[in-house]
Structure formats: C-alpha cells, structure tokens
Amino acid sequence: MSVAHPIIAVTGSSGAGTSTVKQAFSDMFRREGIRPVVIEGDSFHRYDRQTMKEKTAEYEAQSKILTHFGPEANELEKLEALFREYSERGTGKKRLYIHNEEEGEPYGQAPGTFTPWEPIDSNSHLLFYEGLHGGVVTDQVNVARYVDLLVGVVPVVNLEWIQKIHRDCLNRGYSSEAVVQIILKRMPDYVHYITPQFSHTHINFQRVPLVDTSNPFIARDIPTPDESKVVIRFRDPHMADFPYYLNMLKDSYMSRANTLVVPGGKMGLAMEIVLTPVIHDIMEKKRVRG
C-alpha cells in the first residue's frame, strides 16, 4: 500500500470481463484528470506462445499440468517486484503480450510474442493493473499486499465460460473445442490461484445471468446486460455509502448488509458511482502528502 504511488488492480479469470472493466476505469481516469500507467496481466506470462506449447508438452510427458492460471507459467515474482518498486518509487518496467494480428500490428510483432521490457512513465499518478493475478498470494509471493484498491470481476462460472468461448473463437482464432479443453485443463489452477484472490479483494462485481446458461458449451450468445444482474460485495461495508448507491441506481437493492444488487445494464454506472469516490480519496491522500 502506498499513499504516494497508489496501485489499483482489477483481477479476474480469463473471459471474466476485466478488459471490458478496464474501459470503465479509463473513462473515470480521463474524467478525473488522472494519468495512470497501465499494466496488462498477460504481459507477466513466463513464456511466449511457442515456448508455452513446448513446455506444456514437457509437463504432460511427466503427467504434470502447466497452465496460464498457475505460478509456473507466470512471472509472479516479477509482478510482485514491479508492485513493490512502484509503490516505493513510482518506477518499474512493462511490456505487452500480443494475442492477435491486430494487437501486434503497431509493434510489427507476431501473435504470441512479447514486446521488449521498457521503463514505465515515471510521472504517472497511479499504477492500474488488469489481469489474472492482481491479488494473488502464494507461498512465494504476495502481490495483494501492495494493492490500494483491489477489484474482483467475477461472473458466475457458466457465464465466464460462455464469455471466454465467444471471445477466444471470435477474436483469437480458437475452435470452441480447443477452448473447452483449455478450461478443463486449467481447472485445478483456477481453484488454487484464481478464486482465492476474491477473498482479498476490496470490492467484487459478480455478473449473474437471468437466462438459462446450464450448458455453457452450446450457448450461442452471451447473455446481454439486460438479461443479468450485478452483485456488488464490499469486504468492509464501512467503505460503502449504501443510501447514496440505492438512491442513484434505479431498481437496486441490498441482499446482505455488505452486498448491493443492481440491474445488469447499470454495471458501468454502478462502477462509476461506487469507484469514483474511492479513487478521489486515493488521489486526495496523495495530494495532501505532496
């Protein structure tokens, strides 16, 4: 945690919608005049796509499993070191993992490769992380302890899978069968390294569909925002101004003392209403400290 160099992290599984939520944050940052340094979680993968394929085969030959959810396929020590360095000095290094042709074009790089490490803007107001491991804690690393605001994005799992299958087939060139195989293979790492993070988060946004998603593997469409609700859970209810939220968000209600439910179509607005005061507070403390 750092008053001078705060870190905001959005953590969630692959297909949860963290990239979509990143857009909501970038709108808030723009409106508030905040200059973030943006870190993508996938840039901390340990291997490029070709090496990952080779390593996966080596693991399988030894009856072991290597997946992008677990510590062996990610440089979690480097992620922790970046968060530590940023929170102490506001400096560090970043790179990108290129998923497809479109992402690679500006860099002249092929899908499945990394851009070179480069120093981050040393005049940023805060670090914003979006990805798989923003709140990870293992025997070796504790990334969560450096994060000033940790937000979980967690659709119920059937919806998460539908979103992943759609995105990977449409934008990343995978077949639906290949995505199902990846989901299956990642399950142990999902349980051990992804879900425990949602106990460290300050706020979770969980999208719950109101249409039948009982067989996510044949679903043709992602349930729309209007076909869903969003459950927003605060670890510390004292950080929440529930009367304000209930007043601002039509048709919202509380389902528990620390939990707000809003219509799915209001997810963006709810994020803005809930998170803008928290971000203001972080920036105000930074300003007062000078």
Ligand SMILES: Nc1ncnc2c1ncn2[C@@H]1O[C@H](COP(=O)(O)OP(=O)(O)OP(=O)(O)O)[C@@H](O)[C@H]1O
């Ligand atoms: N609230 C939402 N309502 C409708 N569709 C959504 C919502 N959030 C995400 N999606 C859809 O789900 C898919 C996955 O979302 P997104 O790419 O943001 O996931 P991600 O968590 O960033 O995945 P990865 O970490 O693998 O990049 C996208 O097709 C996106 O349009």
Ligand SMILES: O=C(CO)[C@H](O)[C@H](O)COP(=O)(O)O
């Ligand atoms: O979603 C993921 C992790 O968040 C991807 O599976 C991972 O980044 C590997 O990507 P690719 O299959 O494009 O090489």
